[in-house]
Amino acid sequence: DVVMTQSPLSLPVTLGQPASISCRSSQSLVYSNGNTYLNWFQQRPGQSPRRLIYMVSNRDSGVPDRFSGSGSGTDFTLKISRVEAEDVGVYYCMQGTHWPRTFGQGTKVEIK
């Protein structure tokens, strides 16, 4: 199975400051068609997960543009340009290239 490793696992951030989460995969996530299927999800306290980013860098509808995704191959990053109070929660990466699908352990973002 592809192992997804996130860091850090806990991320205290000051409001208005940037935040960055790393996600590394144990195998390349480039599919045979040339696409890379790496998604990011946000789970606010007490809520279901919500997809933020698909295929590395595509923001979902309604996702603020302070969220951005980047990376390639086995190394990916989710960035929040200026953290707001509503961004508190756990963030997961998930690979959609290989079976079985696998998630990272999650990164808990909290306000300092």
Place this chain on the structure above:
Amino acid sequence: QVHLVESGGGVVQPGRSLRLSCAASGFTFSSYAMHWVRQAPGKGLEWVAVISYDGSSQKYADSVKGRFTISRDNSKNTLYLQMDGLRAEETAVYYCARDWSCSDWGQGTLVTVSS
């Protein structure tokens, strides 16, 4: 607007069975693959199973293979997860999610496996 509503959770003894349902609305259900993903209390997300848009193909996590069966009824816009031989460590909230990249999620249904 996409709407996914899971049901069927509850308390079940180890070794027993349970069937979960996920009612879909707001989109053409028969055009999308569907997943089950679970989350144990205080833990991360674990992918469980997926089924293709027409039900012809299914894939499972190794941990549930042979015990869980994913299925769908496109005439009823409903996804199912038949869970047999449940184990205590499978206590979790079970979510259904839409399409190959889990674009939309339901609110989840809690399954508690306990004697």
